[in-house]
Amino acid sequence: MVKKMGVDEKWDLITRNSSEIIGEEELKGKIKSGREISIYWGTAPTGKPHVGYMFPMLKVADLLQAGFKVKILLADLHAALDNAPWEVLEERYKYYETVIPLLVEAMGGDVSKLEFVKGSDFQMSKEYIYDLFKMSSITTNHDSLKAASEVVKLGDNPKVSGLIYPLMQALDEEYLKVDVQLGGTDQRKIMVLAREKLPQIGYDKRIEFILPLIPGLIGKKMSASVAASKIELTDEPKDVEKKVKSADFIEGETSNGVMAIFERIIFVLKKDVGKKLIIERPEKFGGNLEFSSYEELEKCVVERKVHPLDIKMALAKEISKLLEPILKNKKNIEKIEKKAYPEN
Numbered sequence: 069m070v071k072k073m074g075v076d077e078k079w080d081l082i083t084r085n086s087s088e089i090i091g092e093e094e095l096k097g098k099i100k101s102g103r104e105i106s107i108y109w110g111t112a113p114t115g116k117p118h119v120g121y122m123f124p125m126l127k128v129a130d131l132l133q134a135g136f137k138v139k140i141l142l143a144d145l146h147a148a149l150d151n152a153p154w155e156v157l158e159e160r161y162k163y164y165e166t167v168i169p170l171l172v173e174a175m176g177g178d179v180s181k182l183e184f185v186k187g188s189d190f191q192m193s194k195e196y197i198y199d200l201f202k203m204s205s206i207t208t209n210h211d212s213l214k215a216a217s218e219v220v221k222l223g224d225n226p227k228v229s230g231l232i233y234p235l236m237q238a239l240d241e242e243y244l245k246v247d248v249q250l251g252g253t254d255q256r257k258i259m260v261l262a263r264e265k266l267p268q269i270g271y272d273k274r275i276e277f278i279l280p281l282i283p284g285l286i287g288k289k290m291s292a293s294v295a296a297s298k299i300e301l302t303d304e305p306k307d308v309e310k311k312v313k314s315a316d317f318i319e320g321e322t323s324n325g326v327m328a329i330f331e332r333i334i335f336v337l338k339k340d341v342g343k344k345l346i347i348e349r350p351e352k353f354g355g356n357l358e359f360s361s362y363e364e365l366e367k368c369v370v371e372r373k374v375h376p377l378d379i380k381m382a383l384a385k386e387i388s389k390l391l392e393p394i395l396k397n398k399k400n401i402e403k404i405e406k407k408a409y410p411e412n
Contacts, residue, residue: 075100078134085127085332087253090263091275098247098275107131107248107277108185110141110240113160114152116409117167118298119387120282122175122333125168127250127279129177139244140168143187146236149229150220159408161186166404167301170394176340190243191236199242202269203235207261215261218254238262241274248275282332283325285315302398302405305388312384317376322366326376326383334386335362347374347382 073081078099089095098105109124111117131138142164144157152160169179190196213226215234222230237258241249249259259276266273284298299311316324330345338345345365347357357374359365368374394401 073134081130082127082134082136084130085123085279085336086277087280088256088278089275090259090278091273095248095275095277104135104137105248106137106139106244106246107250108139108141108240108244108246109250110143110146110187110237111164111168112143112146112150112152113157113164113408114147114150116300116405117164117171118300119329119391120284120298121168121171121301122390123282124250124252124279125171125177126175126333126336128172128182129175131250132177132181137183138181139183139185139246141185141187141240141244142168143237143240145187145191146233149233149236151227151229156408156410157188159404163401163404163408166397166401167394170397171301174390174393176337185244187240191240196239196243199239199269200232200235203239203265204232206268207235207265211261215257217257219258234258234261235265238265242266242271246274248277250277250279252279252281254281280332283323283328285311285325299387301391301394302401303391304395305384308388308391309381309384312380312387313377315380317380319376320370320372322369326380327366327369329383329387330365330379331362333390334383335359335365337390345382345386347378349378353378 079096083089095105109128111121128138128140142161144161147160148154148157165184168184169182172179172182209231212231212234213222216222216230220230220233234257237255238261241262249262251259256276256278259278263273263276299308303311312326315326317326318324334345339361345359347359349355349357353375357368357378359368365374365379369379
């Protein structure tokens with residue numbers, strides 16, 4: 069049952085951990101009106117979902133708790149436009165359809181209230197294709213490439229598919245009949261394109277809800293294509309520990325993937341249930357440390373009162389706890405994975 073919330077409480081919940089809302093006042097107005105608000109988050113089933121997906125799924129859980137109608141678009145055609153093999157699209161769709169609900173549950177969301185939509189179920193209709201042609205006639209190569217630049221693997225010689233991708237994502241807002249689109253900062257240019265172009269073909273512009281990106285354990289972005297930068301959802305605790313221990317972390321600095329996961333995921337979940345973070349240390353090194361907030365941990369890191377390895381070990385344990393319900397489904401997930409990712 070959705071908890072009864074006031075307007076301010078609902079706003080605080082849905083906007084925590086967010087980066088930007090394009091159309092913020094409009095969203096506030098919709099919340100005050102009391103009517104149901106629909107929002108969608110889309111993902112193309114390309115590489116395998118990883119721990120970085122916990123962040124948007126935590127926001128999905130927040131939105132569900134706030135009473136939003138949440139749709140998750142599994143954009144199989146978008147995956148093909150982003151160079152996924154056509155012959156495995158159906159299997160990759162099944163893979164995502166299996167693991168995404170488990171992720172939402174791990175973040176405390178009620179998946180019974182989610183609606184999953186397969187992109188090709190509506191993107192092949194005569195009406196959709198007609199609108200896609202209309203969008204292509206009012207969008208320049210420059211604008212489409214610019215919009216796709218942080219999302220699609222364009223390369224030095226971009227394919228036409230890379231130009232189509234952002235136009236379809238813009239149209240999805242209309243055909244999914246939602247008020248809001250949820251996405252990361254890498255999606256912002258496509259969202260802005262949608263707000264500009266949809267009114268030009270007779271549709272309303274939507275509200276764009278933008279989340280920051282979680283840095284990779286190694287490098288700037290947690291990516292499915294960079295194995296060392298991510299933790300797989302089916303990684304055993306020993307594998308999680310190994311990957312986290314090798315993560316980038318300069319002593320005294322907080323701009324890294326380890327601290328980002330603590331800030332954006334671990335402490336948010338702990339605050340919701342009133343628990344503290346415990347970093348275990350031998351007595352000879354000062355014993356265990358307890359933190360009630362990310363700010364407390366950050367201060368301790370900056371002052372170099374806790375070693376990066378101790379922080380990494382604590383994170384590995386926290387992540388493994390979150391992955392426990394997913395690991396219970398590991399055999400089934402791996403069975404589907406073999407067909408979806410035969411090259412692995």
